[in-house]
Amino acid sequence: DRRYGSLAHATEPNLKSDRGGLRDITVIRALAESWLADHDHEVVDAASRTLRDARDALQAVTGASGTRLGRADQDAVAALTGHSTADDHHAVLADAARAVTWELHRAVRAAEAAIAPGGSATRGVGTARRPALERLGHGVIVQAGEVSVDPSSRDLLRDVAAVRHAATTGLPLAEATLARMAQEPVAPLLPAQRDVLVDALAGEHLADAYEALDVKGVFSRWVPGWTVIRNRPQRSAVHRFTVDRHQIETVLEAQRFLSRVSRPDLLLVTALLHDLGKRPGARDHAAEGAPLAETAARHLGFDRADARTIATLVREHLTLVGLATGRDLADPSTLRELLRAVDEDLDTLELLRALTEADAIAAGPSAWSTWRADLVDHLTDLGRDALRGTETAPRTRLAPQRSAQEAVLAAVRRSDSAQVIYPAPLDDEPIAQLCLGAPDGAGVFAAMARVLVRLHLDVHSAVVSTQDGIAVNTWWVTGTQADLPHPSVMRSALDRELAHRDRADARVLELPPAPPLRTTEDAPVVTLLPGASREASVVQVNARNRPSLLADVAETITVHGLQVRSAHVMTLGRRAVNVLYLTDQHGRALDAPTVGRIVAALMDAASS
Numbered sequence: 129d130r131r132y133g134s135l136a137h138a139t140e141p142n143l144k145s146d147r148g149g150l151r152d153i154t155v156i157r158a159l160a161e162s163w164l165a166d167h168d169h170e171v172v173d174a175a176s177r178t179l180r181d182a183r184d185a186l187q188a189v190t191g192a193s194g195t196r197l198g199r200a201d202q203d204a205v206a207a208l209t210g211h212s213t214a215d216d217h218h219a220v221l222a223d224a225a226r227a228v229t230w231e232l233h234r235a236v237r238a239a240e241a242a243i244a245p246g247g248s249a250t251r252g253v254g255t256a257r258r259p260a261l262e263r264l265g266h267g268v269i270v271q272a273g274e275v276s277v278d279p280s281s282r283d284l285l286r287d288v289a290a291v292r293h294a295a296t297t298g299l300p301l302a303e304a305t306l307a308r309m310a311q312e313p314v315a316p317l318l319p320a321q322r323d324v325l326v327d328a329l330a331g332e333h334l335a336d337a338y339e340a341l342d343v344k345g346v347f348s349r350w351v352p353g354w355t356v357i358r359n360r361p362q363r364s365a366v367h368r369f370t371v372d373r374h375q376i377e378t379v380l381e382a383q384r385f386l387s388r389v390s391r392p393d394l395l396l397v398t399a400l401l402h403d404l405g406k407r408p409g410a411r412d413h414a415a416e417g418a419p420l421a422e423t424a425a426r427h428l429g430f431d432r433a434d435a436r437t438i439a440t441l442v443r444e445h446l447t448l449v450g451l452a453t454g455r456d457l458a459d460p461s462t463l464r465e466l467l468r469a470v471d472e473d474l475d476t477l478e479l480l481r482a483l484t485e486a487d488a489i490a491a492g493p494s495a496w497s498t499w500r501a502d503l504v505d506h507l508t509d510l511g512r513d514a515l516r517g518t519e520t521a522p523r524t525r526l527a528p529q530r531s532a533q534e535a536v537l538a539a540v541r542r543s544d545s546a547q548v549i550y551p552a553p554l555d556d557e558p559i560a561q562l563c564l565g566a567p568d569g570a571g572v573f574a575a576m577a578r579v580l581v582r583l584h585l586d587v588h589s590a591v592v593s594t595q596d597g598i599a600v601n602t603w604w605v606t607g608t609q610a611d612l613p614h615p616s617v618m619r620s621a622l623d624r625e626l627a628h629r630d631r632a633d634a635r636v637l638e639l640p641p642a643p644p645l646r647t648t649e650d651a652p653v654v655t656l657l658p659g660a661s662r663e664a665s666v667v668q669v670n671a672r673n674r675p676s677l678l679a680d681v682a683e684t685i686t687v688h689g690l691q692v693r694s695a696h697v698m699t700l701g702r703r704a705v706n707v708l709y710l711t712d713q714h715g716r717a718l719d720a721p722t723v724g725r726i727v728a729a730l731m732d733a734a735s736s
Contacts, residue, residue, distance in 0.1 A: 135225035137369045139361060143183045144195040148225030150179050152232045165238035167231045175224035175231075182221060185209050197221075199363075215361055215408070222359035222370060230343040234303065241272060268293055276302035287312065288324040291341065295331025306344040314349050322429030329379050329396040330386065338376045352427050353404045353420045360406060364703070368492045371406045377490035378402065378483075385482035390475045394434060395482055397425060398441045402487060405442070418443035441479055444469040448484045452503040453589075454668065454707040456694045461661050463510050474515045481508045499559050499588065499604070528563065528591050528602035536565035540598045546622040548615045559588055559604050560612055564622060568599040571629040573692045574682035576601055579621045581637055581679045583613055590678075590695045635683060637676045652734035654727050657707070664693045664709035665718040667727065671734035673704035681706055684733040688726055689713060 135146035144150045153176050159165045185208040187193060189201050197205060206217035261271035266289035267281025275294045277286050287309050294301045317325065328334065341347040348355040357371040369377055382399040386392040401424050405417020422439035430438065447469045455462040470476040484504060488496035532551040539547040546566040553560065564576050573592060576599075580587055586606040593600050605612075612618075628634035652671035660666035669681055678697060685692055685708070694709040710718060710726065718726070 134229075136222040136229070136359065137373055139363070139367075140196060140198050141221065141225075142196045143179050143186070143221075146225070148227075148229040148232075150176070150183065150195075152228050153179070156228070156232050156235050159235045159239050162239075164242050165235040167235050171227050172231050175228045178220060178224040179228075181209050182217070215363075218361040219359040222361075226339065226343050226359075230340065233300070237273075237300065264293065265289065270299060271302075273299060274302040275299050276305040277308070279308065284318065285321060285324050288317075288321050288328065291337055292324050292328040292331065294340070295328040295334045295337040298333040298336065301337065301340045306340060306346060309341070309346045310344045310349070316427045317429035319429050323393075325428065326393045326396055329400060330383055330392075332380075332383070334380060335373075335376055338373075342372070351400070352424045353401075354424075356407050357404060360408075362406070364491075366491050366495045366703075369490075371403050374490055375400055375403055378486050381486035381490045382482060385486065389478050389482055391434075391437075391479065394437055394441070395479050397428065397430070398438050398445075398479070398483055399486055401425065401438065402442050402445045402483065414443055414446055437476060437479075440469075440471060440476060441483055444480060445483055445487060448480050448507065449488065449500065449504055452507040453500055454696050454705055455660060455666070456696070456709055457503070457507055457510070459661050459663070459694075459709075461659065462507070463514060465660070466507060466511050467514060470511070472515060474512065477508065477511050477515065481505075528593075528600075529561065532561075532563040533593075533600050533602070536563050536600050537595055537598055540565040540567065540600075541596075546619055546626060548619045548622065550609055550612060550615060553609060560607055560609050562603045562605060562612070562618070563600065564603065564618075565598060565600045566622065566626055568594050568597050570689070571683075571686040572599045572626065573601065573695075574635075574679065574686045575625040575629045576603070576622065577679040577682040578635065578637060579618070579625050580605065581676050582621060582625075583618065584675075585612070586675075587678055587697050589697050592692050592694050594691075637679060652731060654730045654734065656723055656727060661709055661717075663715075663717065664711050665723055667708050667710060667723075667730065669704075669706040669708065669730050669734050671704060671706075677704055677734065678706060680733045681708070681730060684729045685710065685726070688722075688729060690718070690722075690726060691715065 133142070133146045135141040135143065135148040138146055142149060153172060156167050156172055160167055182197065182205060183195055185205045186195070186197055186201060188208065189204045202214035202217070206212070206214045209217060211217040211220065261269055263269055263278075266283045267278040267286040268290050269276045269278055270293070275290050275297075277290050283289075290301065290305060293299065328337065331337070338347060341350075342358070348358055354372065357375075360371040362369070362371060362374065367374060378399040379396055382395050385395060389395050398421070401417075401421040403413060403417060404420040404424065405413035405415070407413075407416070410416050418439040421442040422435045425435040425438045426432070448466065451462050451466055455465075457463075466477075470480055481504065485496065485501065488500070529551040532549050536547050536549050539549075544567060546564070548565075549563045551561050551563060564579075566572055566576075577587075580603065585603075587603055588606060589604045591602045625634075652669065655668045655670070657666040657668055669677075671677060678695075682692070689712075691711045691713065692708060693711055693715075696707045697704065712718060712722065
């Protein structure tokens with residue numbers, strides 16, 4: 129039932145009701161009691177013990193009868209069940225859940241066949257009854273609604289052709305065929321085998337075929353490096369799946385782009401391998417995964433040149449979205465970094481664009497949106513134009529509207545006070561643009577950020593600029609213009625904030641305290657991005673999101689007497705990534721001692 133989650137993939141699984149949980153074990157045993165279908169008792173009993181031990185430990189830890197294994201309890205439950213870490217315990221639970229899901233699938237199919245009129249595995253009546261089977265090419269057989277192989281066939285494409293048929297038709301692989309595949313010797317694929325495997329990756333039922341291959345250990349034998357990431361949980365709130373299943377989901381999403389790239393085979397295989405670097409202890413999974421992906425690609429039958437391209441895409445699979453959403457697109461350094469990442473090759477750029485979207489959508493709904501797609505598309509267009517030697521296309525969305533900036537600039541000059549304009553929306557995207565202006569000075573950026581917090585506006589992005597001593601800052605916030613306070617309300621609030629920005633008590637934001645950090649993944653990370661800009665020092669603040677985060681960061685910058693040339697904000701699940709282009713009072717990049725001080729101060733601000 130799709131109303132319930134998958135225990136194997138959930139970050140906070142329900143040990144009873146999620147698919148692959150204790151409830152499914154009850155169904156499997158009930159079918160056996162009815163004499164309709166039997167199951168592998170050893171496998172199901174072992175999975176039952178694993179899940180019951182986890183349930184009992186959970187209830188001992190919480191003192192309640194619930195079966196939802198929340199993140200706050202996972203470390204204690206793991207320790208009580210004899211596992212070193214919560215990730216190790218999750219991998220064991222996922223393995224048990226996948227085994228249960230497979231056994232339930234087998235039992236239900238057997239029960240359906242048992243109650244079908246005359247049985248579903250034969251055709252004809254009486255003495256004319258014969259096995260109902262269909263012979264396909266390469267030794268593949270379809271019998272009783274399952275895909276199997278002719279064991280006498282010596283066709284080298286037999287096994288991968290069976291997987292291709294299952295992935296493209298949705299018919300399940302037969303138990304005996306899976307068992308035989310698990311025992312076959314493993315060798316690097318020949319080019320013909322590689323091509324059939326790529327066809328399987330293009331199948332709409334790939335996920336079902338993968339789960340069958342995985343539960344029998346076949347896939348881990350075929351793809352070098354897969355065993356390490358199999359069943360490995362992802363603690364990011366953005367991700368819905370374990371690492372291995374996320375890669376399968378990325379392949380499924382990548383199928384939509386096959387007609388848009390010159391090498392669809394490289395796109396599918398890169399999607400399959402892009403997170404091989406997410407191993408225990410990995411610091412940079414993209415960089416560490418690139419050589420692993422290259423090795424796996426060679427094993428899967430690709431030549432050295434193609435394997436190097438796959439390695440490049442794996443190494444850079446976060447680069448495009450990171451640059452587009454976290455860097456100043458008007459800074460030439462941003463485009464130069466993208467072109468270096470794709471080795472100044474247009475085909476590689478197109479593959480990276482497709483992989484970027486497929487990876488994000490496969491991760492979860494909060495990892496991709498139309499405004500992020502616009503930023504990625506704009507930077508991709510800049511890259512295409514540069515590689516083709518054509519003129520850069522004008523930017524139309526998620527860029528400050530020049531007419532609004534000029535109007536605010538003129539109004540501030542006339543009044544010598546804060547001004548607010550809401551530019552007309554360009555589309556139906558639920559993100560509104562605000563243009564705020566005021567005489568520039570220390571604390572103006574922080575004051576504007578505090579106003580947005582006080583008015584409960586969720587900031588998505590910001591572009592900060594100063595012209596002739598006037599700060600003209602453009603902000604994008606969640607909601608349509610109808611959701612925003614009247615511009616006069618915003619202007620009055622900004623006037624008050626600016627008038628009292630020198631008073632420490634007036635800068636305090638009265639907000640409920642943030643919950644304490646529960647895991648190391650909640651801790652902030654502040655990083656200097658060397659080479660990101662020639663005109664400014666670029667610092668990235670990656671922290672757990674909260675309403676006052678940007679205001680606290682801006683206040684810290686003000687206290688240290690620094691200027692913000694540009695700011696870019698991205699929200700991913702519970703995390704916020706703020707990329708800040710900082711200069712000193714003279715508009716120069718920061719020296720090393722100042723960088724050290726501001727990084728430490730921003731770490732404190734993001735932790736509070």
